Amino acid sequence: MNTEISHLRSTDFLSVNCRGHLINLSKPQIMGILNITPDSFSDGGKFNTEKAALRQVEKMATDGASIIDVGAQSTRPKAQLLSSNEEIIRVGKLISLIKKEFPALLISLDTFYSETVKFGCKEGIDMVNDISGGMFDDKMFETVAETSLPYILMHINPTYESMHKKLIDGDIILNINDYFSNKILQLRSFGIKDIILDPGFGFGKNETQQHQMIAELDAIGFGEYSLLVGISRKSFIYKPLGKSPLDIIQETQKLHLKVLKNGAKILRVHDVLETKKTIDLFLQMN
Secondary structure (H helix, E strand, C coil): CCHHHCCCCHHHHCEEEECCEEEECCCCEEEEEEECCCCCCCCCCCCCCHHHHHHHHHHHHHHCCCEEEEECCCCCCCCCCCCHHHHHHHHCCHHHHHHHHCCCCEEEEECCCHHHHHHHHHHCCCEEEECCCCCCCCCHHHHHHHHCCCEEEECCCCCCCCCCCCCCCCCHHHHHHHHHHHHHHHHHHCCCCCEEEECCCCCCCCHHHHHHHHHCHHHHHHHCCCEEECCCCCHHHHHHHCCCHHHCHHHHHHHHHHHHHCCEEEEEECCHHHHHHHHHHHHHHC
16 A cells, blocks of 8 residues: 555545535435446446436436436446447437436546546536546546546456456455555546545456455545445346346345445445435434
8 A cells, every 4th residue: 555645634535526516425425327328237228318318317316316327338248348439429418418407416427438528528527437447548537637527436457358357366455455546646646636436346356355345345445535336236246146136126235234334435326216225224323
């Protein structure tokens, strides 16, 4: 772990600056997943029209989501790799329509392309969710710095081809923290200050490692950065149970309660209403 960031206070990272508005993350927030793709593993093709997408955004907002994560590209194993231009065409005017219809919602754009970030910024996104840690596009950090938007930094293998295939060796917590330490210094060298950390469930980790990540989540990110956890419909939950991704809501909420107890501040989910109930229970218990 790099000691240069050890002087930072945990209270410095309980809010992020989204276009001049400080968003308080001391209370857990729900990020609703909006896949506008035909090939996502559990909801592909359901929301890839403007009408269907806006209807889903309305449902997620009503159910308790404060952030909507718009993704035009599936990152499941063996998914088709799209170009930035194809992502932009898929997104179209959806971001600006969401901002118009639901101005209180924050919009996160799920992309690893800098050109898609530039497009999204013009359309009104509030944060960048980059699974690649800037490794799939060498202009990403520079572009995020120019937008002044918060950046979600995820732990992942260094290439698109290896992100699922290569399992990470050694102690997973040490590996994640070493990665975050180096990446945070890079981001700060570009002037990027609003950083949220995502440990990267489902990317290059085995079942045992992911349960360790849940159990030791409070040791990830040095206790100083807000953590985003995305375990919704992940295979490490449903495959050992012999169930489908759509049939593990109860099991997922039990794990959500664990990660909340261990410091998660944003839950990235498909099932918003059930997650809202879990957060309410957590707040009652604390």
